[in-house]
Amino acid sequence: xxxxxxxxxxxxxxxxxxxxxxxxxxxxxxxxxxxxxxxxxxxxxxxxxxxxxxxxxxxxxxxxxxxxxxxxxxxxxxxxxxxxxxxxxxxxxxxxxxxxxxxxxxxxxxxxxxxxxxxxxxxxxxxxxxxxxxxxxxxxxxxxxxxxxxxxxxxxxxxxxxxxxxxxxxxxxxxxxxxxxxxxxxxxxxxxxxxxxxxxxxxxxxxxxxxxxxxxxxxxxxxxxxxxxxxxxxxxxxxxxxxxxxxxxxxxxxxxxxxxxxxxxxxxxxxxx
Numbered sequence: 001x002x003x004x005x006x007x008x009x010x011x012x013x014x015x016x017x018x019x020x021x022x023x024x025x026x027x028x029x030x031x032x033x034x035x036x037x038x039x040x041x042x043x044x045x046x047x048x049x050x051x052x053x054x055x056x057x058x059x060x061x062x063x064x065x066x067x068x069x070x071x072x073x074x075x076x077x078x079x080x081x082x083x084x085x086x087x088x089x090x091x092x093x094x095x096x097x098x099x100x101x102x103x104x105x106x107x108x109x110x111x112x113x114x115x116x117x118x119x120x121x122x123x124x125x126x127x128x129x130x131x132x133x134x135x136x137x138x139x140x141x142x143x144x145x146x147x148x149x150x151x152x153x154x155x156x157x158x159x160x161x162x163x164x165x166x167x168x169x170x171x172x173x174x175x176x177x178x179x180x181x182x183x184x185x186x187x188x189x190x191x192x193x194x195x196x197x198x199x200x201x202x203x204x205x206x207x208x209x210x211x212x213x214x215x216x217x218x219x220x221x222x223x224x225x226x227x228x229x230x231x232x233x234x235x236x237x238x239x240x241x242x243x244x245x246x247x248x249x250x251x252x253x254x255x256x257x258x259x260x261x262x263x264x265x266x267x268x269x270x271x272x273x
Contacts, residue, residue, distance in 0.1 A: 066230035077147025085155030110153035
């Protein structure tokens with residue numbers, strides 16, 4: 001005899017007492033929230049955080065200058081981080097102990113350091129260490145270097161995990177037909193690993209997009225301001241927080257769609273497994 005098929009979902013009915021407790025907790029939380037909101041001075045909040053005239057005055061520069069610079073900073077830092085991260089990931093999996101230790105040390109240090117310290121090191125430490133040396137690209141080069149150093153540590157671990165997730169049997173099969181290690185990595189391992197890397201790399205891009213707000217510590221000119229610096233400067237000039245709120249909304253324009261994309265890619269990756 002075959003066992004009866006179980007339903008796809010089993011609905012658990014709460015006892016009346018437990019249901020009443022749950023509804024009571026929800027009601028108490030909602031009532032507390034409504035009381036808290038009723039005590040807020042919404043008029044004062046509106047004057048300080050939502051001035052329509054001041055918000056309109058930010059356009060189009062907040063998009064054509066600040067948002068564009070933020071994207072340029074993020075993309076350049078992410079590209080540098082991908083390149084360096086791939087090198088570090090390969091070193092982490094190397095058979096040579098010195099390479100593995102050096103890569104592990106880099107990952108642990110740059111994942112443990114606050115991002116602000118990395119920006120200060122690039123903006124202040126590098127010129128002091130190498131007098132007269134100039135980082136190519138000026139501010140854009142400094143930002144790409146700082147963000148890339150930060151990103152590479154996380155990207156390296158993402159790449160290593162993706163490569164190691166490819167079944168060992170496929171690597172052995174590639175070698176059995178005469179493929180070298182480099183050819184197996186290029187044609188067999190990386191194409192499969194990249195599919196698993198895309199969701200976490202998308203999340204890393206979102207985090208790097210927000211980390212670009214630290215550019216203000218490098219001392220930028222007006223044409224190089226990103227969203228955080230742009231909003232902060234105008235907030236100080238107008239003695240109002242509306243520019244910072246608008247800058248925050250501009251961040252959401254990029255981060256919310258990318259976050260949704262990362263979740264969909266991750267869900268698709270789980271289905272393919």
